Amino acid sequence: MRKVWLFKDFSSIPPGVRGKAFKVEARCPSVGYRGEEYFEEVARRLAEWYRRRGRDFPWRHTRDPYVILATEFLLQRTRAETVAKVFEEFFSRYPSPESLANADPEELRKFFSRLGLVRRADALREAAREIVERHGGSVPRSKEELLKLKGVGPYIASAVLCFAYSAPVPVVDTNVERVLGRAAGASSREEAEAFLERLLRHGNPREISLALIDLGALVCTRKPKCPECPLSDLCSYRGSGRPGAQCAGGASR
Numbered sequence: 001m002r003k004v005w006l007f008k009d010f011s012s013i014p015p016g017v018r019g020k021a022f023k024v025e026a027r028c029p030s031v032g033y034r035g036e037e038y039f040e041e042v043a044r045r046l047a048e049w050y051r052r053r054g055r056d057f058p059w060r061h062t063r064d065p066y067v068i069l070a071t072e073f074l075l076q077r078t079r080a081e082t083v084a085k086v087f088e089e090f091f092s093r094y095p096s097p098e099s100l101a102n103a104d105p106e107e108l109r110k111f112f113s114r115l116g117l118v119r120r121a122d123a124l125r126e127a128a129r130e131i132v133e134r135h136g137g138s139v140p141r142s143k144e145e146l147l148k149l150k151g152v153g154p155y156i157a158s159a160v161l162c163f164a165y166s167a168p169v170p171v172v173d174t175n176v177e178r179v180l181g182r183a184a185g186a187s188s189r190e191e192a193e194a195f196l197e198r199l200l201r202h203g204n205p206r207e208i209s210l211a212l213i214d215l216g217a218l219v220c221t222r223k224p225k226c227p228e229c230p231l232s233d234l235c236s237y238r239g240s241g242r243p244g245a246q247c248a249g250g251a252s253r
Helices: 036-053 065-075 080-093 097-101 105-113 119-135 154-165 174-183 189-202 205-218
Strands: 021-023 033-035
Touching: 033 036, 036 189, 036 205, 065 080, 065 119, 065 154, 080 105, 097 119, 105 119, 154 205, 174 189, 174 205, 189 205
Parallel strands: none
Antiparallel strands: 021 033
């Protein structure tokens, strides 16, 4: 196994390694200094784990930004397994932004009532209308433009950019925040995003992001299964004798 570096202050870094050391700046003080080898190793392990253990959902087999955008609306506060059951039906009814923009509002609300949070239906329909009218039916490729769409917040915008366009944009949900809180010592969502920004440079952003989401859903749960984790020997909290002490709450997505 490759040697990886984990440092808490610059003075503890061997002189020959300092040139490769990285500190997540003021946004992420608790993460500390880490060598490039650390990020490369974490990215490699996550990718290998995801190929073996990652969950299989229909929206993970497409790079269509419209499908990913609409799916993220469906997934809001709804379990992925529940959305998977209605995925094909939804996109057979509304295969494009145009079809969704022209959807009957009551029929769309009725569909969303099966998932709860009916208000998502109106927001998604309005977002589709804006895509058609302002962007010619194409989902925007910039975070700035995505955030202008009705109902689209930072998480959905980041998910579209990462999962559709493979952009190295941090996608941090409750699962990812919990994993990075434990494994990397990130004490806030902002710190988790700062850590992930660096990590995504060392592999496939889409694959790494999905791996972290699934790791939080399957292994790094409220009661973590540390022996099954590909990062267990690098985990800050397991190493301190407190497995799962950080960011233990939150529902699995």
